[in-house]
Amino acid sequence: MNTRTLGKTGFKVSEIGLGCWQLGNDFGPVEDKEANAILQTAVDHGISFFDTADVYGGGLSEQRIGQWRRALTTPPIIATKVGRDAALYPDGYSKASLKKSLQASAKRLGVEAIDLAQLHCVPREVLFAGDILTWMEDLKQEGVIKHFGASVEMLDEAKFCCEHPEIASLQILFNVFRQDAVESLFPIAEKNNVGIIVRLPLASGLLSGKMRSDHVFNEHDHRSYNKDGAAFHVGETFNGIPFKKGVALVDSLKNKLPDNQTVLDVSLRWILDQPQVSSIIAGASHSSQVIRNAGVSSLPPLSKETHQLLGDFYREQVRMEIRGGI
Numbered sequence: 415m416n417t418r419t420l421g422k423t424g425f426k427v428s429e430i431g432l433g434c435w436q437l438g439n440d441f442g443p444v445e446d447k448e449a450n451a452i453l454q455t456a457v458d459h460g461i462s463f464f465d466t467a468d469v470y471g472g473g474l475s476e477q478r479i480g481q482w483r484r485a486l487t488t489p490p491i492i493a494t495k496v497g498r499d500a501a502l503y504p505d506g507y508s509k510a511s512l513k514k515s516l517q518a519s520a521k522r523l524g525v526e527a528i529d530l531a532q533l534h535c536v537p538r539e540v541l542f543a544g545d546i547l548t549w550m551e552d553l554k555q556e557g558v559i560k561h562f563g564a565s566v567e568m569l570d571e572a573k574f575c576c577e578h579p580e581i582a583s584l585q586i587l588f589n590v591f592r593q594d595a596v597e598s599l600f601p602i603a604e605k606n607n608v609g610i611i612v613r614l615p616l617a618s619g620l621l622s623g624k625m626r627s628d629h630v631f632n633e634h635d636h637r638s639y640n641k642d643g644a645a646f647h648v649g650e651t652f653n654g655i656p657f658k659k660g661v662a663l664v665d666s667l668k669n670k671l672p673d674n675q676t677v678l679d680v681s682l683r684w685i686l687d688q689p690q691v692s693s694i695i696a697g698a699s700h701s702s703q704v705i706r707n708a709g710v711s712s713l714p715p716l717s718k719e720t721h722q723l724l725g726d727f728y729r730e731q732v733r734m735e736i737r738g739g740i
């Protein structure tokens with residue numbers, strides 16, 4: 415597993431990380447035994463960077479990580495998020511409420527101070543007002559957190575964050591079906607030493623290539639209840655693309671790739687070919703998926719022709735299908 419530096423944190427993190435939303439049972443139920451297997455398989459395959467949030471499963475994801483990490487001699491880097499708990503979102507933000515939430519996360523995770531605390535898609539007016547960033551600076555000074563970053567929906571929010579002197583990392587929606595950040599964000603992030611953390615690398619699983627258009631998702635899976643953005647931002651589910659359209663686009667892309675390349679490998683490798691990316695936090699609901707995804711770190715970069723093909727395909731066939739803005 416190759417490692418990269420995570421922006422201003424200076425942490426060396428595995429270029430394939432683990433997204434732990436699934437451990438909150440938000441992609442359908444994951445039993446405790448499988449949750450542990452997912453976490454343990456990840457470290458066994460070189461993964462040293464984990465992403466979670468206080469709201470995943472109402473704290474369940476953090477709790478599972480916390481219980482598991484206590485037995486480790488070399489604990490991995492764990493990033494969590496703050497700002498979407500009902501006590502804060504949408505208008506309960508204050509330094510005291512952030513501190514309370516973060517201290518509760520630290521307790522669940524079993525850490526003294528949180529490695530990386532990310533603002534969790536807070537309302538844009540709250541972000542742009544800037545006070546919340548000052549509070550995060552204070553909480554860093556107070557030792558509640560070691561570093562802070564932000565997870566955002568829109569590229570203008572991402573660019574705003576990059577200009578803040580202490581933001582260490584940015585978590586964004588980015589994949590072969592959402593490529594705009596390459597030109598509009600990455601040069602600014604690089605200039606300001608902000609590490610890019612990529613979420614939805616597989617567009618909620620569409621780009622694994624396994625999905626059929628008649629697939630029925632569990633009622634507790636956000637890919638069922640949020641497929642059109644009824645519960646939270648539409649971009650967080652299938653990248654904002656209507657499910658059946660997404661499956662058709664993936665099928666069409668498969669036909670354009672050389673026979674020896676899978677859409678999953680190409681999708682993850684394309685992201686790794688962007689040097690500004692620090693880590694891809696691919697989510698997994700089975701340990702076998704973790705092994706498969708970790709393996710992409712050892713694949714060679716894609717050819718110039720494949721990059722051209724993916725760029726053209728995105729501009730000509732995908733971009734116009736994304737709902738919720740970019």
Ligand SMILES: NC(=O)c1ccc[n+]([C@@H]2O[C@H](COP(=O)([O-])OP(=O)(O)OC[C@H]3O[C@@H](n4cnc5c(N)ncnc54)[C@H](OP(=O)(O)O)[C@@H]3O)[C@@H](O)[C@H]2O)c1
Pocket residue numbers: 432433434435436441465466495534535565566585612613614615616617618619620622624650678695696697698699700702703704706707
């Ligand atoms: N606002 C935010 O800050 C925010 C929002 C969303 C996500 N995130 C973070 O980003 C992480 C990644 O995003 P995501 O999980 O939503 O999307 P993702 O990584 O694009 O997709 C994850 C899903 O893809 C499928 N998958 C993964 N590896 C596979 C493999 N090797 N073979 C077949 N299928 C595979 C699984 O679907 P099945 O479960 O159907 O098998 C898995 O649940 C999350 O876990 C979370 O930590 C943050």
